[in-house]
Amino acid sequence: MKHIVDAVLSEDTSPQEFNSLPVPDNYRGAVVLAAESEMFAGMATRDKDPAKALHIREVPTPDIGPDEVLVAVMASSINYNTVWTSIFEPLPTFGFLQRYAATVPGAEKHDQPFHVVGSDLSGVVLRTGGAVRSVKPGDRVVAHCLNVELTHPDGHDDSMLDPEQRIWGFETNYGGLGELALVKANQLMPKPAHLTWEEAAASGLVHSTAYRQLVSANGAHMKQGDVVLIWGAAGGLGSYATQLVLNGGGIPVCVVSSPRKAELVRSMGAELVIDRSAEGLRFWSDEHTQNQREWKRFGGLVRELTGGEDPDIVFEHPGRETFGASVYVARRGGTIVTCASTSGYEHVYDNRHLWMRLKRIVGTHFANYREAWEANRLIAKGMVHPTLSTVYGLDDIGEAVSEVHANRHDGKVGVLCLAPQADLGVTDPETRERHLPQLTRFRI
Known part of the structure; x- marks a missing residue:
């Protein structure tokens, strides 16, 4: 992965150079295992320890479908759906992966004995599928977590009503808590330039959810x-x-x-x-x-x-x-x-x-692409700010999720994936300087 990280950190790598970077056959991701899905059977929710179920493992890099994008993940964050996944409540997520594989052509790769979790990311596009026109290799992006097929008429009024709507990283595999992630192209949005990688990864799920709940006509x-x-x-x-x-x-x-x-x-x-x-x-x-x-x-x-x-x-x-x-x-x-x-x-x-x-x-349930885009626009304009409080490394994912499970955290808990340290990724330092007190007020 070092050549990918070096290319991102140089900030001068061209799209052609990103597209020519070799993609490894395997990468490190935070996973739960199907073989362990009964490990907490009979235990009260409060007594289940996510750290026992989460593992950092090498997993095979998935093939990229026509409408999909492979992203080098610089940072991610912890959401409560990762807590649910890691304590296997209300049920193990492997049933979601099996249904996805059985009902959607091209989704067979999601049905694995492991589940790479995580529903947020910030990073850089590495590869795009043949039908993708909205992003290109080298683009700095954040992701929202709506995975949707849009083959049913209900989804064209509000994509959250599509019967094949899923939450990426929870009901699909290859989520954001890893060195690479697989997303649909219509999950991606521009990374706010004044934010670090970990700040940019903090907002996607929770901010879009709150936006739909409060601001949208759907809420x-x-x-x-x-x-x-x-x-x-x-x-x-x-x-x-x-x-x-x-x-x-x-x-x-x-x-x-x-x-x-x-x-x-x-x-x-x-x-x-x-x-x-x-x-x-x-x-x-x-x-x-x-x-x-x-x-x-x-x-x-x-x-x-x-x-x-x-x-x-x-x-x-x-x-x-x-x-x-x-x-x-x-x-x-x-x-x-x-x-x-x-x-x-x-x-x-x-x-x-x-x-x-x-x-x-x-x-309400998460947000459609338009709502997520508008929420991200508010972040990019400095009208709403990430509420990142603390940052863990990928190897410490169990501790990070346990903190959220026990409600010992404030705001959002971030995770560095490929980013070698915190506070990298800012390309608009002037805007950042104007908003620095708001960006750091939750920091422990």
Whole structure:
């Protein structure tokens, strides 16, 4: 791989030279193994250790399809879907790979006894398939994680509705946590020039997801002045949601779990903050019973901050732990927009607070290409900033994923893949200098 890294670092390598670089037959990637998919059987989620299931292995470089691109991955980042993959919840991902191989021509290569994980990357194009016209070898790119076939009519209205829509690196193989990655050409976007490799790799999944949830007409379609309750406002999704609300003229009410996280969201410009640990909020009396008095107390805390207003939008992603409270506190006619469910998929809420107060629940899942492109444009223009907090090497992937699994992180956790060290890859130092305080505020 050294000749590839040298070519990237020189910054003068031509597209023709990139195209002539030899591509190795194998590369190092972070994998889970089908043979180990039952290793945590019977264990509680909190006791499963992702580090035991993740391995750095040599894997064969895949063939490139007509609409595909092989990317030299300089950096990637950790998302919660990698946590799920590495603890084999809600089920092992090898079933996804087998279905993809069985139903889509040319996808047979994804069905392997290993799964290279990861749904973010920044890097440089090495090779393109015969039908690719949008990028060329040597282009500096970031990737969003929507893999879609677009052979069904539903996908042409919104590609997230296509029945063959998948999340790259979770429901497909050859993801971003490796030295190379295989993506479709329509996953790629220009790398923001003022960012390092690891900063550029931090935003793709979470920022695009938050953009669709809040800004897009496919989500809550936030308008100026909307009060938006944001769970986990200092985390991966929440830190971008907070910025989008502020950037769009909304009023964020940020829920966090520690004084440090409260300080972080205030540094982004948020003024209304609830530290749920300091308030002692407990929405469940036991495993089966929710405490509606706590919902009411929580709603009172929100109203104290907003001058008596309830949230127009609730930005939901914790799931089971918070969903009942989210439905309760949203204003009459308000919207609970939900993705993921990091605390559990089975949501329990009192439907009287939904139907009698004309609220609505909107499900969203990642973003289509246009939404991801617009989200990346905001990053490139310095209107929204990566919230990278810490960076690991590829060999330390187990520790990095364990930190996210245990919620011991702020913002995003980055991973260096081919980049030999942090803080490389900037080609617009003037813009970077203007935004340096915002780019480094989450750094530990």
